Structures are given as C-alpha cells and as structure tokens.
Amino acid sequence: METFLQQLINGLTIGGFYAVVALGYTMVYGVLKLINFAHGDMFMWGTLAGWGLLTTVFAGLLDLDLIAVLIVAIVVMAFIGLLGMTIERVAYRPLRSAGRLSPIISALGAAFALQAVARNVSEARWRTYPEGLLKEMPDLHLSGTVGLSGLQILMLGVCAAVMIGLYLFVQRTRIGTAMRAVSLDHNVSRLMGINVDRIISLVFFIGPALGGLAGVMIGTYYGSFNFTLGWVFGLKAFIAAILGGIGNIPGAVLGGFILGISETMVVAYGPDLGLVDASAWKDAIAYVLLIAILITRPTGILGETVAEKV
Amino acid sequence: MDQALKYVRRPSSHLWEIGLLALALALPYMSFMDRSRTSLAVFAGIYVMLGLSLNVIVGYAGLFQLGHAAFFGLGAYTAAILSIDYGITILATIPIAILVAGGAAVLVTKPILHLRGDYLCIVTIAFGEIFRIAVTNNVFGITGGSNGLFGAGRPEFPLPWLEPVPAIMLAIILALHLLGTRKSGPVLQWGGAAVIATAYYLLPLGLDRKPLFVVSMAMGAVAVIAGAVLRSNRASARVQMIVLVGIVLAFALGTVLGAETITGEIAYSMDEYFNVDDPTTILGVEFTPVAFKRDARPYYYLVLGFIVLTVVGMRRLQNSRLGRAWLYVREDQLAAEAMGIDTTQIKLIAFAIGSAWAGVAGVLYASRFTVVAPESFNFLQSVIMFSIVVLGGSGSIPGVLVGTLGMVVLPELLRDAAPTFMYEGAGPVVILALILGFYLYHAQDRLPAAVLESAAIAAAFFLPPLLLGEPALYVVGILMALVMLIAIARLRRRTARYLPWVAGALAVYTIVLLAAGGSLGPDLSDGVSGFRIMDWRDGLMGVAMVLMMMLRPAGLIPERRRGIAPVTVEQPSEPIPTAARQQTTV
Numbered sequence: 001m002e003t004f005l006q007q008l009i010n011g012l013t014i015g016g017f018y019a020v021v022a023l024g025y026t027m028v029y030g031v032l033k034l035i036n037f038a039h040g041d042m043f044m045w046g047t048l049a050g051w052g053l054l055t056t057v058f059a060g061l062l063d064l065d066l067i068a069v070l071i072v073a074i075v076v077m078a079f080i081g082l083l084g085m086t087i088e089r090v091a092y093r094p095l096r097s098a099g100r101l102s103p104i105i106s107a108l109g110a111a112f113a114l115q116a117v118a119r120n121v122s123e124a125r126w127r128t129y130p131e132g133l134l135k136e137m138p139d140l141h142l143s144g145t146v147g148l149s150g151l152q153i154l155m156l157g158v159c160a161a162v163m164i165g166l167y168l169f170v171q172r173t174r175i176g177t178a179m180r181a182v183s184l185d186h187n188v189s190r191l192m193g194i195n196v197d198r199i200i201s202l203v204f205f206i207g208p209a210l211g212g213l214a215g216v217m218i219g220t221y222y223g224s225f226n227f228t229l230g231w232v233f234g235l236k237a238f239i240a241a242i243l244g245g246i247g248n249i250p251g252a253v254l255g256g257f258i259l260g261i262s263e264t265m266v267v268a269y270g271p272d273l274g275l276v277d278a279s280a281w282k283d284a285i286a287y288v289l290l291i292a293i294l295i296t297r298p299t300g301i302l303g304e305t306v307a308e309k310v
Numbered sequence: 311m312d313q314a315l316k317y318v319r320r321p322s323s324h325l326w327e328i329g330l331l332a333l334a335l336a337l338p339y340m341s342f343m344d345r346s347r348t349s350l351a352v353f354a355g356i357y358v359m360l361g362l363s364l365n366v367i368v369g370y371a372g373l374f375q376l377g378h379a380a381f382f383g384l385g386a387y388t389a390a391i392l393s394i395d396y397g398i399t400i401l402a403t404i405p406i407a408i409l410v411a412g413g414a415a416v417l418v419t420k421p422i423l424h425l426r427g428d429y430l431c432i433v434t435i436a437f438g439e440i441f442r443i444a445v446t447n448n449v450f451g452i453t454g455g456s457n458g459l460f461g462a463g464r465p466e467f468p469l470p471w472l473e474p475v476p477a478i479m480l481a482i483i484l485a486l487h488l489l490g491t492r493k494s495g496p497v498l499q500w501g502g503a504a505v506i507a508t509a510y511y512l513l514p515l516g517l518d519r520k521p522l523f524v525v526s527m528a529m530g531a532v533a534v535i536a537g538a539v540l541r542s543n544r545a546s547a548r549v550q551m552i553v554l555v556g557i558v559l560a561f562a563l564g565t566v567l568g569a570e571t572i573t574g575e576i577a578y579s580m581d582e583y584f585n586v587d588d589p590t591t592i593l594g595v596e597f598t599p600v601a602f603k604r605d606a607r608p609y610y611y612l613v614l615g616f617i618v619l620t621v622v623g624m625r626r627l628q629n630s631r632l633g634r635a636w637l638y639v640r641e642d643q644l645a646a647e648a649m650g651i652d653t654t655q656i657k658l659i660a661f662a663i664g665s666a667w668a669g670v671a672g673v674l675y676a677s678r679f680t681v682v683a684p685e686s687f688n689f690l691q692s693v694i695m696f697s698i699v700v701l702g703g704s705g706s707i708p709g710v711l712v713g714t715l716g717m718v719v720l721p722e723l724l725r726d727a728a729p730t731f732m733y734e735g736a737g738p739v740v741i742l743a744l745i746l747g748f749y750l751y752h753a754q755d756r757l758p759a760a761v762l763e764s765a766a767i768a769a770a771f772f773l774p775p776l777l778l779g780e781p782a783l784y785v786v787g788i789l790m791a792l793v794m795l796i797a798i799a800r801l802r803r804r805t806a807r808y809l810p811w812v813a814g815a816l817a818v819y820t821i822v823l824l825a826a827g828g829s830l831g832p833d834l835s836d837g838v839s840g841f842r843i844m845d846w847r848d849g850l851m852g853v854a855m856v857l858m859m860m861l862r863p864a865g866l867i868p869e870r871r872r873g874i875a876p877v878t879v880e881q882p883s884e885p886i887p888t889a890a891r892q893q894t895t896v
Contacts, residue, residue: 035428091856098863100427101368101700108693109855116849231689235435242432284443287436294433295421 005146007268008261013152013221015260016159020214021237022244022252023166024207030183030247031203032096037107038087040234041114042080042208046215047225048118049076051127065133073216077209084208085201092204093197111230118227128224155217162210163253170249179203183247236286243293245303254301259286334614338607348606350722352678355613356671357718361698361710362620363667368696369705369869370633371660372640374431377438378695381411381665383445383687385672390462390682391452400463400677404670411669412662419661423654438692446684458683462676465612609678616674620667621707627663636660694718701858703865712866716854721847 021043028036053072091106137150148156170176181189182199190196218233219225240259244251266285293301338348360382367375385407392398392406422433448455627633635656638646647653676682698717702709858866 029428033428035431091860094860095863098859101704102859102863104431105697105700106856106859108697109852109859112852112855113849114852116846116852120845120849235439235689239432239436242429246428280447281443284440287440287443290436291422291433291440294425294429298425298429 002144002146003268005142007264009146009148009152011261011264012257013155013260014264015240015257016156017214017218017221017233017256018237018240018259019253019256020159020162020210020217021234022241022256023163023249024211025238025241026244026246026249026252027179027203027207029241031179031200032092032103034092034103035107035238036207037104038091038110038114039208039211040237041111041118041230042084042087043211043215043234043237044118044225044227044230045083045114046076046080046212047219047229048122048127048215048227049079049212050216050219051129051225052121054130054133059130066137069133069216069220073213076212076216080212080215081205081209084204084211088201088204093200115227115230118230122227124227126224126226129219133220133223151221155221158213158217162213163249166206166210167249175199175202232283236283239286239290242300243290245300248300248302251300251302258301259289262289331618335611338610345606348610350719352606352609352613353722354714354718355610355617356675356678357695357698357714358617358710359613359620359671359674360668360695361702361714362617362624362707363664363671364695364699365624365705365707365710366627366664366667367660368699370628370636370640371657372636373657373660374427375434375661375664376431376689376692376696377434377436377441378664378668379687379689379691380438380441381415381668382672382675382691382695383441383682383684384411384414384665385669386676386682386687387445387453387459387672388669389673389676390459393463393676394459394461395452397463399465400673401465404673407669407673408666411672412666415661415665416658420658423657423661435689435692438687438689442684442688445687453684454682456684458681458686460681462680462682464680465608465677606678609674613674613678616670624707632656632659697855701855701865703868705869706865706867709865709867709869716858716866717851721851 021039024039024043025036028034028039050072053075054068058068058072087110091110092103095103095106137154139147139149140153141147170179178189178194178199179202181192181194182196186196189199218229236259237256240255241252242255243258244253244255246252263282263285267282270281297303337351360378364375364378367373367378388407388410389400389403392403393400418437422430425433445453446456453459635646635651638649638651639653639656643653646656675686694717698710698713700713701716702711702713862868
C-alpha cells in the first residue's frame with residue numbers, strides 16, 4: 001500500500017508535466033484544428049533555454065535558488081511564447097486555407113529545424129542543470145515512508161496553479177470567451193467582431209509559454225536532458241491531450257495525469273505481472289492506452305462527439 | 311464555345327516515361343556513378359517503392375498514415391527471419407511478406423477506421439511506435455532485440471550471360487509500350503528492340519565485349535525514343551523531339567565522356583557481377599548466375615524492375631473502379647456513402663494494399679542490406695515517407711519520385727558536400743546568373759525592378775560570410791537568400807514602390823563590398839574544417855519543408871485532377887484594327 005501511494009505521488013508529478021505540455025497542444029488544436037508537431041520541440045527549447053540561463057547568466061544567483069529559478073522560468077516563458085508566435089506567423093498562417101496535409105508537413109519541418117538548432121547548441125550531448133538546485137526545500141512526510149519531496153510539492157503546486165489559472169482565464173475573461181468562440185467557428189467569430197488572427201497569435205503565445213515553463217520544470221526535476229526530449233516527451237504529452245479529448249482543457253489535464261500514473265505503475269508493478277524489462281515497455285504504455293481509449297471512445301474521454309455537418 | 315468543355319485528361323504518349331526509364335537503365339554506367347552512389351540509388355529506389363505504397367493510403371484514399379515504417383519493418387523482418395531461420399531464398403519470401411504486412415494492416419486498422427482524420431493520424435503513430443518498441447524488446451524472441459538480425463540471404467537467380475538485366479528490362483518496356491499502341495511507329499519500335507537484341511547477343515561474337523554495353527545501351531535508347539517520337543507525331547511533336555534529342559545527346563555525351571571509366575569499370579566488375587566460374591548451359595545458351603554481392607548494380611536493376619512494376623500497377627489501380635471509389639471517399643465521404651460505396655471497406659483495402667506493398671519494399675531492403683534493425687523503422691522514417699508523398703504532391707506518381715530526390719537523395723549527397731562550393735571558384739557567378747535569370751524570366755515588363763531585386767537576393771546571399779568570414783554563415787547566407795526570395799514576392803504586392811530603392815541600396819552596398827574584398831569567390835579552405843553541414847542537414851531539411859509548403863501547398867507536382875473541367879477559351883489576341891479605332895474616335 002505504501003509503495004502504491006508513493007508511486008501514485010510520483011505519477012501525479014510526472015502527470016502534471018504531461019498535462020502542462022498537453023495544454024499547449026490542446027489549445028492550438030482547439031483554435032486551428034492543427035496538430036502542432038513543433039510544440040514538443042518548443043518545449044525542449046524551454047529546457048535548453050533554462051539550462052543556458054542557469055549555467056551562464058544566473059550562475060551567480062544560485063544561492064537564492066528559488067528566486068533564480070522563478071526568474072529564469074518567467075524569462076523562458078516569454079521567450080518560448082514569442083518563438084511560438086513567430087512560428088505560427090511564418091509556418092502556419094500562410095497555410096491556413098491549404099487543406100489538412102500541408103500544415104502537418106510544415107509543422108514537422110519546423111520541428112526538424114528547431115531540433116537541429118538545439119542539437120548544435122547542446123552539441124548533441126546530455127546536459128545537466130546545476131547540481132543541487134532546489135534540493136533543500138522542506139519535505140512533507142505523510143505516513144511511514146510515504147511522502148512528497150519539496151521539489152514535488154513545488155512542481156505539483158505550479159502545475160495546479162497553471163491549470164486552474166488557464167481554466168479560469170478561458171472560462172471567465174473576455175479574451176477567453178473570444179478564444180472559445182474562435183475554436184467553434186472562425187468566420188462567425190469574425191462577424192462578432194473578434195480579431196481572429198490576434199486570438200490565434202495569443203494562443204500561440206500562451207501554449208508554447210506553458211511548454212517553456214514545463215521545460216524548465218522538467219530540467220529542474222530530472223536534472224539532465226538532451227535534444228531528443230522534445231520528440232519523446234512531446235509525443236506522449238500530445239497523446240495525453242488526445243486521451244482526454246483534444247481541444248478540451250480539463251481533458252488535457254485528466255489525460256496527463258492518467259498517462260503519468262499509468263507509466264509509473266507499469267514500471268513499479270510490471271515485474272510482478274511478468275514483464276521482465278518493465279522500464280523498456282514504459283514508452284509503449286502511452287500508445288496502448290491511446291489505442292484502447294480511442295477504440296471505445298473515438299473522441300477521447302471528455303471529448304464531445306461532434307455531429308457531422310451535411 | 312463548344313470547345314470550352316473537354317476532357318482534361320488526354321491520352322498520354324508515355325514519352326517522358328520512356329525517356330526517364332532509358333536514363334534510369336543507363337544510370338549505373340554513367341561516369342559520375344561510383345559504388346556509393348549506386349548504393350544510394352538502390353536505397354532511394356526502395357524509398358520510391360515505399361512512397362508509392364504510402365501514396366495509395368495518403369494520396370488516393372486521403373487517409374493519414376504516420377506509421378508506415380512499421381509495415382516496411384514487418385516485411386523486412388519476415389524476410390530476414392524466413393531467410394535466416396528457415397533458409398528460404400529471400401525473393402521467395404515476397405508473397406509471405408505481402409500476406410504478413412497486409413494482414414497486419416487489416417487486423418490493426420479495422421478497429422480504428424471510424425476515427426476522424428487527426429485521431430487516425432495519432433493512432434497510426436502509436437502503431438508504428440508499438441511495433442518499434444516490441445521489436446526492440448524482442449517480444450516473440452525472434453527479432454533479435456535492439457541489435458536486429460544479421461545475415462539475411464541475398465537474392466539468387468540465374469540469368470542469361472552478359473549484362474542481361476537492362477536488356478530484359480528494355481524488352482519489358484517495349485512490350486508494355488507496344489501493347490498500348492494505337493497508330494504508327496511500331497516498325498521503329500520493333501526495330502529498336504531488334505537492334506538491342508543484336509547488340510547483346512550477336513556482336514560479342516566478333517567484337518571485344520567490353521565497350522559493348524555502352525554501345526548497345528545507347529543504341530537501344532535511341533531506338534526506343536525515336537519510335538516514341540514518331541508515334542506521337544502531333545502538333546507539339548517538335549517540342550517533344552527537341553526534348554528527346556536533348557536526352558539522347560546527353561546520354562551519348564555521357565557515355566562518350568565516361569567511356570574510359572566505363573570500360574575500366576566493366577573490366578573489373580565482370581568478376582563481381584557474375585560467378586563466371588560456374589556457368590550452366592540451358593538449350594545451348596550459357597547462363598551464369600548473377601551474384602548479388604558487393605556490387606550494387608544487380609540490386610539496382612532488381613529494384614528498378616520492382617519500381618516499374620509498381621508504377622504500372624498503381625496507374626492501373628488509380629484508374630480502376632476501386633481507384634475511383636477512393637477518389638470519391640477522399641473528396642467527399644458522405645456523398646460517396648450516398649452513392650453506395652462501402653467507405654469502411656474501401657479504406658481498409660487502401661491500408662491493406664499500401665501496407666502489403668511496403669512489405670515488399672521491406673523484403674528488398676532486407677535482401678540488400680542483410681541487416682534488419684529496429685532503428686531503421688522508427689517514427690522518423692515514417693515522417694520521411696509521409697513527407698515524400700506530400701512534398702511531391704499527394705496522389706501523384708511523379709511527385710513521389712521528386713519527393714524521394716528531395717527527402718532521401720539530396721540529404722545523402724549533402725553528407726559530403728559543404729556549402730562553400732556555392733561560394734568558391736565559379737560557384738558565385740553561376741548562382742548570380744541563376745538568380746538573375748530566374749528573375750528576368752518572371753519579370754518580363756518590370757526589368758529594372760527585377761534586376762534590383764535579384765541584386766538584393768545576391769546581397770543577402772553573399773554578405774554574411776563576406777562580412778564576418780565565419781564558415782557557419784554560409785548557411786546563414788543561403789537561408790537569408792531564401793527568406794529574401796519569399797519576402798520580396800510577398801512585399802511586391804504591398805510596397806512595390808519602395809522596394810527597388812531598398813534593393814538598390816543593398817546592391818550598391820554589395821558591389822562596394824565586393825570591390826573592397828577582392829575576388830567574388832574568396833579562398834575559404836581554412837574556414838571549412840570547423841563546420842560540418844551534416845550537423846545542420848536535418849534543420850535545413852525542416853526549413854525546406856516549411857518553405858516548400860508555403861510556396862506550393864499542393865506539392866511540387868500536384869496530382870492531375872480528373873473528370874470534366876472547364877478549359878479557358880483563349881481570346882483572339884489580335885489588336886483591334888487601327889481603321890476601326892479611328893472610326894470610333896472621329
């Protein structure tokens with residue numbers, strides 16, 4: 001039972017990361033109906049930028065590690081957000097009326113380009129965040145050996161804050177209403193006086209900015225990364241978004257947590273169930289889950305069935 | 311006006327196909343082809359097969375498939391396992407590979423076909439990844455884990471003596487070509503075939519056999535092409551004639567220039583190509599088993615044969631009842647359903663055919679490389695196949711060829727090349743001429759603006775490396791030139807008035823810089839060592855993908871739309887007679 005609880009906590013933390021990255025996918029899909037394959041690499045750029053800042057500019061501030069990390073996170077969010085807006089402007093906007101195939105190729109191209117830059121910047125090696133970053137925060141002991149490390153508390157707190165904040169923003173504010181309107185119908189939104197291009201730009205700021213935040217958090221949590229992080233982690237976060245029902249913010253969060261928890265559980269309990277090399281199968285879980293859920297619920301867990309227009 | 315509507319699709323003359331095929335047959339004997347390039351051609355050929363097979367799913371039926379590498383891998387693994395563990399001749403495993411890959415496709419896609427486009431896309435990715443992970447983890451204990459399988463067999467079959475494969479292929483083309491004959495021309499066609507046959511089987515009696523291949527290939531190509539030209543002797547025949555003469559001339563020139571190399575090449579290749587010691591005599595003709603060994607040429611002809619077979623098959627498929635059903639489903643699923651097409655069944659067939667044919671490509675891959683490892687079938691390979699289809703123009707067969715050139719051949723050639731070749735020696739002059747020519751061709755009446763714009767592009771191209779001398783900046787220069795190209799095209803609509811001034815200023819700047827810096831092509835040999843284009847290859851490919859989609863969203867060679875479509879009637883372009891004009895003014 002204690003291992004189960006501990007694994008659940010670990011899974012929740014990882015699920016939180018998946019969820020924050022998945023939010024970016026789901027928001028973009030919501031307004032553009034586009035699978036933004038470049039999102040994973042933008043998120044990886046967040047990790048990379050965070051590493052760059054923490055090891056150079058902010059290297060002297062590491063004594064105040066929480067503040068340093070917070071400042072870095074904010075700078076990275078702004079940077080990745082602007083990067084996202086640029087990519088939308090350059091690679092997606094000219095193709096908005098060009099069918100379904102061309103934007104996918106364009107997105108894959110953007111992903112390749114981002115990845116190549118990251119590979120050359122990081123010299124294709126594993127890079128590590130500064131040693132001992134945020135490790136001295138108070139832990140929380142629940143009972144026996146079960147507990148949350150200080151880092152986990154922080155990560156879960158930030159994830160929760162981001163999700164709730166985003167949900168409130170989309171549901172309660174005027175701009176959020178405009179976003180929901182754009183995701184329903186571009187032309188009608190335009191008739192209602194909404195500047196559709198600006199809303200899409202905003203979505204392409206918020207989504208990648210969240211990805212950048214998740215990037216810094218993952219770098220801090222795991223300590224090391226390389227340039228393929230975007231493909232692997234990004235693809236799984238996208239699957240999380242689909243699991244919950246893409247275009248749906250609570251769905252992305254739910255999908256992220258389901259994915260994170262089931263991955264941790266498979267690694268923890270796989271050997272008991274006869275999987276010899278359970279960690280090697282960890283990556284397959286996401287895909288199996290995806291297929292299982294989509295066969296039974298074709299639009300994801302919380303996805304609405306859209307009636308086809310005739 | 312009764313000419314306003316007519317069938318867009320005209321009976322084709324197969325002219326381009328014949329020319330291309332003649333070139334393809336001669337390719338391994340061209341002077342610039344060495345061992346590694348022939349290998350590359352084989353590799354690219356396998357990707358052409360994959361692109362053609364994926365084209366059925368993505369192009370014809372309009373479905374997403376980003377996990378095609380899995381079925382490619384299934385074919386390769388089937389061939390390798392059967393060949394290693396059961397000792398079956400590798401090409402004999404093709405039917406089994408078809409069954410395995412096609413059957414797996416049916417099993418796997420049946421439950422997910424009801425998903426909408428993007429969901430289907432992600433599920434196909436999932437299947438591809440599950441395949442890779444399963445194979446890496448050696449799931450049934452027969453896939454060899456992450457190292458893969460070694461020692462798949464090579465093809466074996468006896469073929470007639472002397473460079474037989476091109477001759478057989480040519481005979482096949484001629485047969486195919488003649489089957490479609492409607493009017494004149496067959497005399498020359500058969501004449502061509504006779505010439506080739508003579509060249510292959512009679513001339514060796516009296517001549518030294520070494521230069522013979524060259525002679526016979528050239529003669530055969532000339533004969534085939536001449537026959538094709540005479541057959542389609544229509545209004546535009548002159549243009550076709552010029553093109554074909556060009557092809558023939560290029561071919562002849564290539565063979566003449568490369569004759570020394572070719573004869574030398576043949577002399578050593580004879581031993582590798584054939585097991586000369588081990589001939590068998592059937593009906594008085596001496597047969598020698600073709601040895602598929604280090605020399606890639608036998609593989610080249612094998613793969614080429616499969617490609618021809620595939621292209622012919624795909625053509626016929628596209629124009630069949632099934633092909634038309636795919637077209638309906640792709641364009642409007644609801645309407646297709648209303649017409650009584652079982653859309654689920656049709657899509658399933660598309661997946662089955664496409665995947666089964668990817669399995670065939672897998673067998674060819676296993677037989678060529680003899681090593682089958684999981685990393686050859688990962689998500690990146692699926693993405694490359696998908697890009698081949700979409701970049702070339704989904705649904706279009708020539709598009710697949712062009713897409714393979716762009717996605718497979720070009721990156722491999724870039725492996726050795728450095729961008730400095732564009733900056734050194736005669737390179738800059740050629741590039742300047744190209745830019746200028748391109749612009750003048752498109753400009754027509756706006757000559758000064760076009761000159762200035764091209765100067766601006768040239769400036770963007772040359773400035774970064776000249777200013778700073780950093781090797782990495784060559785790439786920046788190339789990219790900047792590309793960006794300029796697009797920016798100018800977009801700006802022209804809005805700020806056409808100011809653009810020439812900006813461009814002019816840039817041009818003057820460049821000229822000053824060039825004058826100050828000395829020669830156009832500086833000696834860059836020192837700076838090259840630190841920079842490897844390999845590192846940036848994928849990035850350049852990505853940028854190129856984005857740019858391509860912006861410039862040609864439907865692909866390089868879009869599929870020709872079929873059916874009845876309005877054709878614009880050309881207005882008589884004669885000027886109004888001056889007499890009539892004078893009358894109105896008076």
